[in-house]
Amino acid sequence: xxxxxxxxxxSIVKEDLATGKHDQIITRFPxxxxxxLHIGHAKSIVLNFELADEFGGKTNLRFDxxxxxxxxxxxxxxxxxxxxxxxxxxxxxxxxxxxxxxMYDRAVLLIKKGxxxxxxxxxxxxxxxxxxxxxxxxxxxxxSRSIEENLDLFERMKNGEFGNGExxxxxxIDMSSPNINMRDPVLYRISHTTHHxxxxxxxxYPMYSFAHPLEDAIEGVTHSICTLEFEDQRPxxxxxxxxxxxxxxxxxxxxxxxxxxxxxxxxxxxxxxVDENYVDGWDDPRMPTLSGLRRRGFTPESxxxxxxxxxxxxxxxxxxxxxxEHFIREDLKMKAPRTMSxxxxxxxxxxxxxxxxxxxxxxxxxxxxxxxxxxxxxxxREIYIEQSDFMxxxxxxxxxxxPGNEVRLKHAYFIKCNEVIKDDAGNVxxxxxxxxxxxxxxxxxxxxxxxxxxxxxxxTQSKEAEFRLYDSLVLDxxxxxxxxxxxxxxxxxxxxxxxxxxxxxAKPNDKFQFFRHGYFNVDPKDSVDGxxxxxxxxxxxxxFKL
Ligand code: ATP
Ligand code: MG
Ligand code: MG
Numbered sequence: 394x395x396x397x398x399x400x401x402x403x404s405i406v407k408e409d410l411a412t413g414k415h416d417q418i419i420t421r422f423p424x425x426x427x428x429x430l431h432i433g434h435a436k437s438i439v440l441n442f443e444l445a446d447e448f449g450g451k452t453n454l455r456f457d458x459x460x461x462x463x464x465x466x467x468x469x470x471x472x473x474x475x476x477x478x479x480x481x482x483x484x485x486x487x488x489x490x491x492x493x494x495x496m497y498d499r500a501v502l503l504i505k506k507g508x509x510x511x512x513x514x515x516x517x518x519x520x521x522x523x524x525x526x527x528x529x530x531x532x533x534x535x536x537s538r539s540i541e542e543n544l545d546l547f548e549r550m551k552n553g554e555f556g557n558g559e560x561x562x563x564x565x566i567d568m569s570s571p572n573i574n575m576r577d578p579v580l581y582r583i584s585h586t587t588h589h590x591x592x593x594x595x596x597x598y599p600m601y602s603f604a605h606p607l608e609d610a611i612e613g614v615t616h617s618i619c620t621l622e623f624e625d626q627r628p629x630x631x632x633x634x635x636x637x638x639x640x641x642x643x644x645x646x647x648x649x650x651x652x653x654x655x656x657x658x659x660x661x662x663x664x665x666x667v668d669e670n671y672v673d674g675w676d677d678p679r680m681p682t683l684s685g686l687r688r689r690g691f692t693p694e695s696x697x698x699x700x701x702x703x704x705x706x707x708x709x710x711x712x713x714x715x716x717x718e719h720f721i722r723e724d725l726k727m728k729a730p731r732t733m734s735x736x737x738x739x740x741x742x743x744x745x746x747x748x749x750x751x752x753x754x755x756x757x758x759x760x761x762x763x764x765x766x767x768x769x770x771x772x773x774r775e776i777y778i779e780q781s782d783f784m785x786x787x788x789x790x791x792x793x794x795x796p797g798n799e800v801r802l803k804h805a806y807f808i809k810c811n812e813v814i815k816d817d818a819g820n821v822x823x824x825x826x827x828x829x830x831x832x833x834x835x836x837x838x839x840x841x842x843x844x845x846x847x848x849x850x851x852x853t854q855s856k857e858a859e860f861r862l863y864d865s866l867v868l869d870x871x872x873x874x875x876x877x878x879x880x881x882x883x884x885x886x887x888x889x890x891x892x893x894x895x896x897x898x899a900k901p902n903d904k905f906q907f908f909r910h911g912y913f914n915v916d917p918k919d920s921v922d923g924x925x926x927x928x929x930x931x932x933x934x935x936x937f938k939l
Pocket of ligand 2: 425
Protein backbone atom coordinates (compact mmCIF):
# COMPACT_ATOMS: atom_id res chain seq x y z
CA UNK A 394 0.00 0.00 0.00
CA UNK A 395 1.50 3.29 -1.03
CA UNK A 396 0.70 6.50 -2.80
CA UNK A 397 3.15 5.95 -5.60
CA UNK A 398 0.92 3.55 -7.50
CA UNK A 399 -0.10 4.87 -10.85
CA UNK A 400 -3.36 6.41 -12.05
CA UNK A 401 -4.50 8.27 -15.15
CA UNK A 402 -4.12 11.69 -13.50
CA UNK A 403 -0.49 11.01 -12.64
CA SER A 404 0.11 10.05 -16.25
CA ILE A 405 -1.24 13.43 -17.37
CA VAL A 406 0.94 15.25 -14.84
CA LYS A 407 4.05 13.30 -15.83
CA GLU A 408 3.43 14.12 -19.47
CA ASP A 409 2.90 17.82 -18.73
CA LEU A 410 6.16 17.97 -16.79
CA ALA A 411 8.08 15.95 -19.39
CA THR A 412 6.97 18.14 -22.28
CA GLY A 413 7.82 21.28 -20.33
CA LYS A 414 4.23 22.51 -20.35
CA HIS A 415 4.71 23.16 -16.64
CA ASP A 416 7.82 23.34 -14.46
CA GLN A 417 5.80 22.84 -11.34
CA ILE A 418 2.23 21.69 -10.83
CA ILE A 419 -0.33 23.45 -8.65
CA THR A 420 -3.46 21.64 -7.47
CA ARG A 421 -6.19 22.90 -5.21
CA PHE A 422 -8.86 21.64 -2.85
CA PRO A 423 -11.88 23.93 -3.35
CA UNK A 424 -14.62 23.22 -0.79
CA UNK A 425 -17.73 25.31 -0.59
CA UNK A 426 -18.03 26.32 3.11
CA UNK A 427 -21.65 25.20 3.31
CA UNK A 428 -21.17 22.16 5.53
CA UNK A 429 -18.61 19.89 7.17
CA LEU A 430 -16.24 17.74 5.12
CA HIS A 431 -17.12 14.09 4.58
CA ILE A 432 -15.13 11.02 3.61
CA GLY A 433 -15.78 11.80 -0.08
CA HIS A 434 -13.94 15.08 0.37
CA ALA A 435 -11.08 13.13 1.94
CA LYS A 436 -10.66 11.29 -1.36
CA SER A 437 -10.23 14.63 -3.13
CA ILE A 438 -7.92 16.00 -0.41
CA VAL A 439 -5.64 12.97 -0.47
CA LEU A 440 -5.58 13.01 -4.26
CA ASN A 441 -4.75 16.72 -4.62
CA PHE A 442 -2.23 17.03 -1.78
CA GLU A 443 -0.38 13.79 -2.47
CA LEU A 444 -0.28 14.37 -6.22
CA ALA A 445 1.40 17.75 -5.74
CA ASP A 446 3.66 16.28 -3.08
CA GLU A 447 4.82 13.44 -5.29
CA PHE A 448 5.78 15.83 -8.11
CA GLY A 449 7.24 18.62 -5.97
CA GLY A 450 4.24 20.88 -6.56
CA LYS A 451 1.88 22.94 -4.44
CA THR A 452 -1.68 22.62 -3.23
CA ASN A 453 -3.94 25.53 -2.40
CA LEU A 454 -6.87 25.50 -0.05
CA ARG A 455 -9.51 27.67 -1.60
CA PHE A 456 -12.96 28.29 -0.23
CA ASP A 457 -15.38 28.36 -3.11
CA UNK A 458 -17.65 30.88 -1.43
CA UNK A 459 -19.69 32.37 -4.25
CA UNK A 460 -23.13 31.56 -2.79
CA UNK A 461 -23.74 33.87 0.19
CA UNK A 462 -26.98 32.15 1.18
CA UNK A 463 -25.47 28.90 2.38
CA UNK A 464 -22.01 29.77 3.54
CA UNK A 465 -20.77 30.33 7.04
CA UNK A 466 -17.55 30.91 8.98
CA UNK A 467 -18.33 27.92 11.21
CA UNK A 468 -17.87 25.74 8.14
CA UNK A 469 -14.64 27.50 7.12
CA UNK A 470 -13.15 26.74 10.52
CA UNK A 471 -14.27 23.11 10.60
CA UNK A 472 -12.86 22.50 7.10
CA UNK A 473 -9.44 23.90 8.07
CA UNK A 474 -9.42 21.81 11.21
CA UNK A 475 -10.27 18.63 9.31
CA UNK A 476 -7.56 19.11 6.68
CA UNK A 477 -5.00 19.80 9.39
CA UNK A 478 -6.16 16.74 11.28
CA UNK A 479 -5.54 14.62 8.19
CA UNK A 480 -2.02 16.00 8.29
CA UNK A 481 -1.82 18.18 5.18
CA UNK A 482 -0.42 21.70 4.89
CA UNK A 483 -1.77 23.93 2.18
CA UNK A 484 0.45 26.37 0.28
CA UNK A 485 -1.92 29.15 -0.82
CA UNK A 486 -4.92 29.96 1.36
CA UNK A 487 -7.67 31.73 -0.58
CA UNK A 488 -11.30 32.71 -0.73
CA UNK A 489 -13.02 32.86 -4.11
CA UNK A 490 -14.74 35.95 -2.75
CA UNK A 491 -11.36 37.72 -2.61
CA UNK A 492 -11.45 37.63 -6.40
CA UNK A 493 -14.89 39.27 -6.81
CA UNK A 494 -13.36 42.51 -8.12
CA UNK A 495 -11.31 40.71 -10.73
CA MET A 496 -14.24 38.51 -11.72
CA TYR A 497 -16.38 41.58 -12.20
CA ASP A 498 -13.71 43.12 -14.42
CA ARG A 499 -13.51 39.95 -16.50
CA ALA A 500 -17.28 39.97 -16.93
CA VAL A 501 -17.08 43.57 -18.14
CA LEU A 502 -14.37 42.46 -20.57
CA LEU A 503 -16.72 39.79 -21.95
CA ILE A 504 -19.45 42.40 -22.42
CA LYS A 505 -17.02 44.69 -24.23
CA LYS A 506 -16.07 41.82 -26.52
CA GLY A 507 -19.74 41.22 -27.29
CA UNK A 508 -19.59 37.89 -25.45
CA UNK A 509 -22.01 38.59 -22.60
CA UNK A 510 -25.36 40.31 -22.19
CA UNK A 511 -27.81 41.32 -19.52
CA UNK A 512 -30.95 39.19 -19.58
CA UNK A 513 -34.45 40.33 -18.56
CA UNK A 514 -36.13 36.93 -18.82
CA UNK A 515 -37.10 35.18 -15.61
CA UNK A 516 -35.32 32.05 -14.47
CA UNK A 517 -38.24 29.99 -15.71
CA UNK A 518 -38.29 31.65 -19.11
CA UNK A 519 -34.55 31.13 -19.47
CA UNK A 520 -35.11 27.45 -18.81
CA UNK A 521 -37.88 27.27 -21.42
CA UNK A 522 -35.76 29.07 -24.02
CA UNK A 523 -32.83 26.77 -23.34
CA UNK A 524 -34.34 23.83 -25.24
CA UNK A 525 -33.62 20.17 -24.60
CA UNK A 526 -31.15 17.50 -25.63
CA UNK A 527 -33.12 16.92 -28.82
CA UNK A 528 -34.32 20.48 -29.45
CA UNK A 529 -32.10 23.52 -29.96
CA UNK A 530 -32.60 26.54 -27.72
CA UNK A 531 -34.25 29.84 -28.74
CA UNK A 532 -32.45 33.15 -28.67
CA UNK A 533 -33.72 35.62 -26.11
CA UNK A 534 -34.76 39.15 -27.20
CA UNK A 535 -32.14 40.50 -24.75
CA UNK A 536 -29.40 38.85 -26.79
CA SER A 537 -29.30 41.70 -29.31
CA ARG A 538 -28.69 44.47 -26.76
CA SER A 539 -25.89 46.85 -27.60
CA ILE A 540 -22.59 46.65 -25.75
CA GLU A 541 -23.21 50.12 -24.26
CA GLU A 542 -26.61 49.11 -22.92
CA ASN A 543 -25.17 45.89 -21.45
CA LEU A 544 -22.34 47.78 -19.75
CA ASP A 545 -24.82 50.23 -18.28
CA LEU A 546 -27.26 47.55 -17.07
CA PHE A 547 -24.53 45.37 -15.59
CA GLU A 548 -23.16 48.31 -13.63
CA ARG A 549 -26.66 49.09 -12.38
CA MET A 550 -27.05 45.44 -11.36
CA LYS A 551 -23.89 45.86 -9.33
CA ASN A 552 -25.13 49.13 -7.84
CA GLY A 553 -28.23 47.45 -6.47
CA GLU A 554 -30.82 49.05 -8.74
CA PHE A 555 -32.61 45.73 -9.34
CA GLY A 556 -34.20 43.16 -7.10
CA ASN A 557 -33.25 39.48 -6.77
CA GLY A 558 -33.97 37.59 -9.98
CA GLU A 559 -34.86 40.69 -12.02
CA UNK A 560 -31.82 40.40 -14.24
CA UNK A 561 -28.85 38.11 -14.84
CA UNK A 562 -25.70 38.35 -16.92
CA UNK A 563 -25.38 35.61 -19.55
CA UNK A 564 -22.55 34.48 -21.78
CA UNK A 565 -23.29 34.81 -25.48
CA ILE A 566 -22.15 31.47 -26.90
CA ASP A 567 -24.44 29.24 -28.92
CA MET A 568 -28.14 28.57 -28.30
CA SER A 569 -28.07 25.54 -30.59
CA SER A 570 -24.97 23.89 -29.13
CA PRO A 571 -25.46 20.15 -28.56
CA ASN A 572 -23.98 20.82 -25.09
CA ILE A 573 -26.72 22.56 -23.13
CA ASN A 574 -24.12 24.13 -20.81
CA MET A 575 -22.98 26.21 -23.79
CA ARG A 576 -26.42 27.68 -24.51
CA ASP A 577 -25.73 31.12 -23.08
CA PRO A 578 -25.14 30.07 -19.46
CA VAL A 579 -25.80 32.51 -16.64
CA LEU A 580 -22.60 34.15 -15.36
CA TYR A 581 -23.92 36.50 -12.66
CA ARG A 582 -27.07 36.66 -10.58
CA ILE A 583 -28.49 39.25 -8.20
CA SER A 584 -28.71 38.30 -4.52
CA HIS A 585 -29.19 40.96 -1.87
CA THR A 586 -27.58 38.85 0.82
CA THR A 587 -24.82 39.55 3.30
CA HIS A 588 -21.75 37.46 2.47
CA HIS A 589 -19.69 35.82 5.24
CA UNK A 590 -16.50 37.39 3.85
CA UNK A 591 -17.44 40.46 1.76
CA UNK A 592 -20.39 41.57 3.88
CA UNK A 593 -22.72 43.87 1.93
CA UNK A 594 -20.20 45.02 -0.63
CA UNK A 595 -21.79 42.95 -3.38
CA UNK A 596 -25.35 42.22 -4.42
CA UNK A 597 -24.36 40.36 -7.58
CA TYR A 598 -22.54 37.05 -7.33
CA PRO A 599 -20.77 34.98 -10.01
CA MET A 600 -22.13 31.54 -10.85
CA TYR A 601 -19.96 28.53 -10.09
CA SER A 602 -19.25 27.74 -13.74
CA PHE A 603 -17.96 31.26 -14.37
CA ALA A 604 -16.16 31.69 -11.05
CA HIS A 605 -14.40 28.35 -10.82
CA PRO A 606 -12.25 28.53 -13.96
CA LEU A 607 -11.31 32.12 -13.09
CA GLU A 608 -10.32 31.13 -9.55
CA ASP A 609 -8.12 28.34 -10.90
CA ALA A 610 -6.53 30.60 -13.49
CA ILE A 611 -5.91 33.48 -11.05
CA GLU A 612 -4.04 31.11 -8.74
CA GLY A 613 -2.10 29.51 -11.58
CA VAL A 614 -3.58 26.10 -10.84
CA THR A 615 -2.25 23.69 -13.46
CA HIS A 616 -4.49 20.68 -12.87
CA SER A 617 -8.02 21.33 -11.65
CA ILE A 618 -9.36 18.01 -10.48
CA CYS A 619 -13.10 17.65 -10.04
CA THR A 620 -15.77 14.97 -10.04
CA LEU A 621 -17.37 13.45 -13.13
CA GLU A 622 -20.58 15.51 -13.02
CA PHE A 623 -18.52 18.43 -14.31
CA GLU A 624 -17.39 16.68 -17.48
CA ASP A 625 -20.05 18.42 -19.61
CA GLN A 626 -18.94 21.75 -18.17
CA ARG A 627 -15.37 21.39 -19.40
CA PRO A 628 -16.02 23.21 -22.71
CA UNK A 629 -17.51 26.11 -20.75
CA UNK A 630 -14.56 26.04 -18.32
CA UNK A 631 -12.16 26.36 -21.26
CA UNK A 632 -14.33 29.01 -22.91
CA UNK A 633 -14.24 31.19 -19.77
CA UNK A 634 -10.46 30.86 -19.39
CA UNK A 635 -9.88 31.70 -23.03
CA UNK A 636 -12.41 34.51 -23.58
CA UNK A 637 -11.56 36.21 -20.30
CA UNK A 638 -7.95 36.25 -21.54
CA UNK A 639 -6.55 34.56 -18.47
CA UNK A 640 -2.83 34.08 -18.64
CA UNK A 641 -2.74 30.67 -16.96
CA UNK A 642 -4.57 27.86 -18.70
CA UNK A 643 -5.59 25.32 -16.06
CA UNK A 644 -6.67 21.89 -17.22
CA UNK A 645 -9.85 20.42 -15.79
CA UNK A 646 -9.61 16.68 -15.11
CA UNK A 647 -12.57 14.64 -13.89
CA UNK A 648 -12.54 11.54 -11.68
CA UNK A 649 -15.25 9.37 -10.11
CA UNK A 650 -16.61 10.60 -6.80
CA UNK A 651 -16.54 8.26 -3.83
CA UNK A 652 -19.77 6.48 -3.00
CA UNK A 653 -19.97 4.17 0.00
CA UNK A 654 -22.52 1.46 0.78
CA UNK A 655 -25.07 2.44 3.44
CA UNK A 656 -23.74 5.97 3.55
CA UNK A 657 -25.33 9.33 2.78
CA UNK A 658 -22.67 11.38 1.01
CA UNK A 659 -23.92 14.81 0.24
CA UNK A 660 -23.55 17.89 2.39
CA UNK A 661 -27.11 18.90 1.65
CA UNK A 662 -28.47 15.61 2.99
CA UNK A 663 -26.07 15.51 5.91
CA UNK A 664 -27.19 19.02 6.84
CA UNK A 665 -30.78 17.83 6.79
CA UNK A 666 -29.90 15.01 9.21
CA VAL A 667 -28.33 17.59 11.52
CA ASP A 668 -31.04 20.25 11.20
CA GLU A 669 -33.87 17.73 11.71
CA ASN A 670 -32.12 16.18 14.72
CA TYR A 671 -31.75 12.70 13.30
CA VAL A 672 -28.21 12.91 14.68
CA ASP A 673 -26.44 14.76 17.45
CA GLY A 674 -24.63 17.30 15.23
CA TRP A 675 -22.17 17.18 12.33
CA ASP A 676 -19.76 15.22 14.51
CA ASP A 677 -22.20 12.51 15.53
CA PRO A 678 -20.10 9.31 15.37
CA ARG A 679 -22.56 7.80 12.88
CA MET A 680 -21.95 10.60 10.38
CA PRO A 681 -19.52 10.04 7.46
CA THR A 682 -18.10 13.51 8.13
CA LEU A 683 -14.44 13.72 9.05
CA SER A 684 -15.47 15.20 12.40
CA GLY A 685 -17.88 12.29 12.95
CA LEU A 686 -15.29 9.70 11.96
CA ARG A 687 -12.76 11.38 14.26
CA ARG A 688 -15.19 11.30 17.18
CA ARG A 689 -16.06 7.71 16.36
CA GLY A 690 -12.34 6.92 16.64
CA PHE A 691 -11.05 6.67 13.08
CA THR A 692 -7.45 7.82 12.71
CA PRO A 693 -6.10 10.09 9.94
CA GLU A 694 -3.85 7.24 8.82
CA SER A 695 -6.74 4.81 8.39
CA UNK A 696 -8.70 7.32 6.29
CA UNK A 697 -5.72 8.22 4.13
CA UNK A 698 -4.80 4.58 3.51
CA UNK A 699 -8.39 3.90 2.54
CA UNK A 700 -8.36 6.81 0.09
CA UNK A 701 -5.07 5.68 -1.43
CA UNK A 702 -6.27 2.11 -1.77
CA UNK A 703 -9.61 2.88 -3.50
CA UNK A 704 -7.61 4.61 -6.19
CA UNK A 705 -8.65 7.09 -8.82
CA UNK A 706 -10.68 6.11 -11.84
CA UNK A 707 -13.17 7.55 -14.28
CA UNK A 708 -15.88 4.95 -13.74
CA UNK A 709 -18.56 5.50 -11.13
CA UNK A 710 -18.76 2.80 -8.50
CA UNK A 711 -19.68 2.18 -4.89
CA UNK A 712 -17.10 1.09 -2.35
CA UNK A 713 -18.02 -1.28 0.47
CA UNK A 714 -17.94 0.67 3.75
CA UNK A 715 -16.34 -2.40 5.33
CA UNK A 716 -13.20 -1.52 3.42
CA UNK A 717 -12.88 1.65 5.49
CA GLU A 718 -13.38 -0.45 8.63
CA HIS A 719 -10.65 -2.79 7.45
CA PHE A 720 -8.14 0.06 7.51
CA ILE A 721 -8.93 1.21 11.03
CA ARG A 722 -8.49 -2.36 12.30
CA GLU A 723 -5.16 -2.50 10.46
CA ASP A 724 -4.04 0.78 12.01
CA LEU A 725 -5.08 -0.05 15.57
CA LYS A 726 -4.09 -3.71 15.69
CA MET A 727 -0.57 -3.03 16.94
CA LYS A 728 -1.24 0.29 18.68
CA ALA A 729 -4.38 -0.09 20.75
CA PRO A 730 -4.06 -1.54 24.26
CA ARG A 731 -6.28 -4.56 24.91
CA THR A 732 -8.53 -4.44 27.89
CA MET A 733 -11.70 -6.11 29.16
CA SER A 734 -15.11 -4.53 29.48
CA UNK A 735 -18.54 -5.91 30.21
CA UNK A 736 -21.28 -4.17 28.27
CA UNK A 737 -24.32 -6.03 29.64
CA UNK A 738 -23.29 -7.18 33.11
CA UNK A 739 -24.38 -10.34 34.95
CA UNK A 740 -23.05 -10.70 38.50
CA UNK A 741 -21.11 -13.88 39.33
CA UNK A 742 -20.30 -14.80 42.96
CA UNK A 743 -17.38 -17.18 43.33
CA UNK A 744 -18.52 -18.93 46.48
CA UNK A 745 -15.21 -20.64 47.35
CA UNK A 746 -13.13 -17.47 46.99
CA UNK A 747 -12.25 -15.75 50.32
CA UNK A 748 -14.49 -12.83 51.18
CA UNK A 749 -12.90 -9.33 51.17
CA UNK A 750 -9.76 -10.47 49.35
CA UNK A 751 -8.57 -8.91 46.07
CA UNK A 752 -5.67 -10.33 44.07
CA UNK A 753 -3.98 -8.53 41.19
CA UNK A 754 -3.32 -10.63 38.10
CA UNK A 755 -0.86 -9.99 35.28
CA UNK A 756 -2.30 -9.46 31.83
CA UNK A 757 -0.50 -8.65 28.57
CA UNK A 758 -1.45 -5.33 27.00
CA UNK A 759 -1.20 -6.44 23.37
CA UNK A 760 -0.30 -10.02 22.46
CA UNK A 761 0.60 -8.85 18.94
CA UNK A 762 2.95 -6.20 20.27
CA UNK A 763 4.81 -7.48 23.34
CA UNK A 764 6.66 -4.20 23.77
CA UNK A 765 3.48 -2.74 25.19
CA UNK A 766 4.10 -4.75 28.36
CA UNK A 767 1.63 -5.94 30.97
CA UNK A 768 -1.01 -4.51 33.25
CA UNK A 769 -2.52 -5.54 36.59
CA UNK A 770 -6.17 -6.51 36.81
CA UNK A 771 -8.05 -7.28 40.04
CA UNK A 772 -9.85 -10.54 40.80
CA UNK A 773 -12.08 -11.29 43.77
CA ARG A 774 -15.16 -13.17 44.98
CA GLU A 775 -17.49 -11.03 42.84
CA ILE A 776 -17.13 -10.40 39.14
CA TYR A 777 -19.28 -9.44 36.15
CA ILE A 778 -19.57 -11.42 32.96
CA GLU A 779 -21.56 -10.66 29.82
CA GLN A 780 -25.24 -11.62 30.03
CA SER A 781 -24.97 -13.30 26.63
CA ASP A 782 -22.17 -15.54 27.96
CA PHE A 783 -24.66 -17.49 30.08
CA MET A 784 -27.62 -19.64 29.01
CA UNK A 785 -29.73 -21.71 31.34
CA UNK A 786 -30.81 -24.07 28.56
CA UNK A 787 -28.06 -23.84 25.94
CA UNK A 788 -28.28 -25.27 22.44
CA UNK A 789 -25.69 -27.82 21.28
CA UNK A 790 -22.18 -26.45 20.78
CA UNK A 791 -22.69 -23.62 23.26
CA UNK A 792 -19.34 -23.57 25.05
CA UNK A 793 -19.90 -20.64 27.34
CA UNK A 794 -21.38 -20.77 30.82
CA UNK A 795 -24.43 -22.91 31.70
CA PRO A 796 -25.38 -24.88 34.81
CA GLY A 797 -22.75 -27.54 35.43
CA ASN A 798 -20.33 -26.24 32.76
CA GLU A 799 -16.79 -25.00 33.31
CA VAL A 800 -15.16 -22.13 31.37
CA ARG A 801 -11.93 -20.19 31.41
CA LEU A 802 -11.89 -16.58 32.60
CA LYS A 803 -9.35 -14.70 30.45
CA HIS A 804 -6.13 -14.00 32.45
CA ALA A 805 -7.63 -15.71 35.59
CA TYR A 806 -9.08 -19.12 36.53
CA PHE A 807 -11.53 -21.79 35.42
CA ILE A 808 -14.95 -21.32 36.98
CA LYS A 809 -17.89 -23.73 37.10
CA CYS A 810 -21.54 -22.71 37.34
CA ASN A 811 -23.40 -24.34 40.23
CA GLU A 812 -26.47 -22.23 40.90
CA VAL A 813 -28.70 -19.76 39.06
CA ILE A 814 -30.36 -16.96 41.08
CA LYS A 815 -33.53 -15.40 39.65
CA ASP A 816 -35.77 -12.49 40.55
CA ASP A 817 -39.54 -12.79 41.04
CA ALA A 818 -40.12 -12.35 37.34
CA GLY A 819 -37.85 -15.29 36.57
CA ASN A 820 -34.94 -13.26 35.17
CA VAL A 821 -31.44 -14.52 35.88
CA UNK A 822 -29.82 -11.93 38.18
CA UNK A 823 -26.80 -13.73 39.59
CA UNK A 824 -24.76 -16.89 39.18
CA UNK A 825 -23.03 -18.83 41.91
CA UNK A 826 -19.85 -20.46 40.72
CA UNK A 827 -16.74 -22.06 42.17
CA UNK A 828 -13.21 -21.51 40.92
CA UNK A 829 -10.25 -23.92 40.83
CA UNK A 830 -7.04 -22.28 42.18
CA UNK A 831 -4.98 -24.90 40.27
CA UNK A 832 -6.08 -23.47 36.93
CA UNK A 833 -4.57 -20.01 37.36
CA UNK A 834 -3.55 -18.41 34.08
CA UNK A 835 0.18 -18.41 33.43
CA UNK A 836 0.95 -21.39 35.73
CA UNK A 837 1.00 -23.86 32.84
CA UNK A 838 -1.99 -25.87 34.09
CA UNK A 839 -2.76 -28.74 31.69
CA UNK A 840 -4.89 -30.98 33.89
CA UNK A 841 -8.06 -30.57 31.80
CA UNK A 842 -9.35 -28.49 28.95
CA UNK A 843 -12.37 -26.22 28.60
CA UNK A 844 -13.78 -24.93 25.35
CA UNK A 845 -15.01 -21.46 26.28
CA UNK A 846 -12.95 -18.40 27.30
CA UNK A 847 -14.92 -15.48 28.71
CA UNK A 848 -14.00 -11.88 29.40
CA UNK A 849 -15.03 -10.39 32.74
CA UNK A 850 -14.32 -7.59 35.19
CA UNK A 851 -13.98 -7.61 38.96
CA UNK A 852 -17.07 -6.15 40.66
CA THR A 853 -15.78 -3.90 43.44
CA GLN A 854 -12.84 -2.17 41.68
CA SER A 855 -14.06 -1.81 38.12
CA LYS A 856 -15.49 1.46 36.80
CA GLU A 857 -18.92 2.13 35.42
CA ALA A 858 -18.97 3.12 31.78
CA GLU A 859 -21.34 3.91 28.97
CA PHE A 860 -20.87 2.18 25.63
CA ARG A 861 -22.27 3.49 22.36
CA LEU A 862 -22.67 0.84 19.71
CA TYR A 863 -23.35 1.95 16.16
CA ASP A 864 -24.92 0.62 13.03
CA SER A 865 -25.29 2.39 9.68
CA LEU A 866 -27.49 5.49 9.63
CA VAL A 867 -29.28 4.51 6.43
CA LEU A 868 -30.37 1.09 5.27
CA ASP A 869 -29.47 1.64 1.61
CA UNK A 870 -27.13 3.83 -0.40
CA UNK A 871 -28.93 6.97 0.73
CA UNK A 872 -28.67 8.30 -2.79
CA UNK A 873 -32.31 9.06 -3.52
CA UNK A 874 -34.18 12.04 -2.21
CA UNK A 875 -36.38 9.75 -0.12
CA UNK A 876 -33.37 8.75 2.00
CA UNK A 877 -35.16 9.90 5.15
CA UNK A 878 -37.54 6.95 4.63
CA UNK A 879 -34.57 4.61 4.82
CA UNK A 880 -33.16 5.78 8.13
CA UNK A 881 -32.08 2.87 10.29
CA UNK A 882 -34.12 3.09 13.51
CA UNK A 883 -31.44 1.06 15.33
CA UNK A 884 -28.31 2.95 14.39
CA UNK A 885 -27.41 3.61 18.05
CA UNK A 886 -27.52 1.25 21.02
CA UNK A 887 -26.43 2.53 24.41
CA UNK A 888 -25.19 0.02 26.99
CA UNK A 889 -24.15 0.57 30.60
CA UNK A 890 -21.51 -1.71 32.06
CA UNK A 891 -18.00 -1.82 33.47
CA UNK A 892 -14.37 -1.41 32.48
CA UNK A 893 -11.09 -2.31 34.21
CA UNK A 894 -10.14 0.13 37.01
CA UNK A 895 -7.06 1.51 35.21
CA UNK A 896 -9.40 2.99 32.60
CA UNK A 897 -10.02 6.00 34.85
CA UNK A 898 -6.84 7.39 33.32
CA ALA A 899 -8.22 7.17 29.77
CA LYS A 900 -8.16 10.49 27.92
CA PRO A 901 -10.45 11.81 25.20
CA ASN A 902 -9.82 9.99 21.91
CA ASP A 903 -7.71 7.23 23.51
CA LYS A 904 -8.38 4.02 21.63
CA PHE A 905 -8.66 0.48 23.02
CA GLN A 906 -9.44 -2.99 21.91
CA PHE A 907 -12.07 -4.40 24.25
CA PHE A 908 -11.60 -8.15 24.32
CA ARG A 909 -14.23 -9.76 22.05
CA HIS A 910 -16.15 -6.47 21.57
CA GLY A 911 -14.03 -4.52 19.12
CA TYR A 912 -12.19 -1.22 18.99
CA PHE A 913 -13.47 1.70 21.05
CA ASN A 914 -12.68 5.40 21.33
CA VAL A 915 -13.06 7.56 24.44
CA ASP A 916 -15.77 10.02 23.41
CA PRO A 917 -14.13 13.46 23.37
CA LYS A 918 -17.34 15.33 24.18
CA ASP A 919 -19.26 13.30 26.73
CA SER A 920 -16.54 11.36 28.53
CA VAL A 921 -15.89 13.92 31.26
CA ASP A 922 -15.81 14.33 35.04
CA GLY A 923 -15.22 10.68 35.81
CA UNK A 924 -18.07 9.55 33.55
CA UNK A 925 -16.54 7.22 31.00
CA UNK A 926 -18.15 7.05 27.56
CA UNK A 927 -16.79 4.79 24.82
CA UNK A 928 -17.75 4.83 21.14
CA UNK A 929 -17.40 1.55 19.30
CA UNK A 930 -15.30 2.29 16.22
CA UNK A 931 -15.67 -1.15 14.70
CA UNK A 932 -16.20 -4.76 15.70
CA UNK A 933 -13.26 -7.12 15.67
CA UNK A 934 -14.07 -9.40 12.81
CA UNK A 935 -15.41 -8.89 9.37
CA UNK A 936 -16.03 -11.20 6.48
CA PHE A 937 -14.61 -8.47 4.26
CA LYS A 938 -11.45 -9.32 2.33
CA LEU A 939 -9.42 -6.87 0.29
P1 ATP B 1 -21.55 17.70 -1.74
O1 ATP B 1 -22.43 17.35 -2.90
O2 ATP B 1 -21.37 16.63 -0.74
O3 ATP B 1 -21.90 19.02 -1.15
P2 ATP B 1 -19.64 19.09 -3.27
O4 ATP B 1 -18.89 18.56 -4.44
O5 ATP B 1 -20.73 20.05 -3.54
O6 ATP B 1 -20.12 17.87 -2.40
P3 ATP B 1 -17.59 20.85 -2.47
O7 ATP B 1 -17.40 21.55 -1.19
O8 ATP B 1 -17.87 21.63 -3.68
O9 ATP B 1 -18.70 19.76 -2.22
O10 ATP B 1 -16.36 19.86 -2.73
C1 ATP B 1 -15.01 20.19 -2.65
C2 ATP B 1 -14.23 19.20 -3.44
O11 ATP B 1 -14.47 17.88 -2.96
C3 ATP B 1 -14.66 19.22 -4.89
O12 ATP B 1 -13.50 19.29 -5.71
C4 ATP B 1 -15.40 17.93 -5.09
O13 ATP B 1 -15.20 17.43 -6.37
C5 ATP B 1 -14.80 17.01 -4.02
N1 ATP B 1 -15.77 16.01 -3.59
C6 ATP B 1 -16.97 16.22 -3.02
N2 ATP B 1 -17.61 15.06 -2.79
C7 ATP B 1 -16.80 14.07 -3.23
C8 ATP B 1 -16.88 12.64 -3.28
N3 ATP B 1 -17.95 11.98 -2.83
N4 ATP B 1 -15.84 11.97 -3.79
C9 ATP B 1 -14.75 12.61 -4.23
N5 ATP B 1 -14.60 13.95 -4.21
C10 ATP B 1 -15.60 14.68 -3.73
MG1 MG C 1 -19.61 21.95 -4.98
MG1 MG D 1 -22.69 20.67 -2.82
